[in-house]
Amino acid sequence: MILLTIIPQVFLIYRFILIGYVLMSWIPAAQESAVGRFLATLAEPYLGFFRKFIPPLGMIDISPIVAIIALSFIEKGVWVVISYLI
Numbered sequence: 001m002i003l004l005t006i007i008p009q010v011f012l013i014y015r016f017i018l019i020g021y022v023l024m025s026w027i028p029a030a031q032e033s034a035v036g037r038f039l040a041t042l043a044e045p046y047l048g049f050f051r052k053f054i055p056p057l058g059m060i061d062i063s064p065i066v067a068i069i070a071l072s073f074i075e076k077g078v079w080v081v082i083s084y085l086i
Helices: 002-024 034-053 063-085
Strands: none
Touching: 002 034, 002 063, 034 063
16 A cells, blocks of 8 residues: 555654754754754644653753654554554
């Protein structure tokens, strides 16, 4: 089924978006670029949810790590649901 090939690609692309957004946070000028704003539009709603519950540890924000791990669990959950539907 085509759905089985599209879903992992979507999760992989979103994982790269999150990683790219986190890496761009180290370079302030990159965040102000068009690409930085685009990545922020896609990543910030998801990361913002985790930032509500996970405070930064000093200067280190571990919420993106937890968000990426949670995204992996969500992907596995979607796989289970799809496997039952097929």
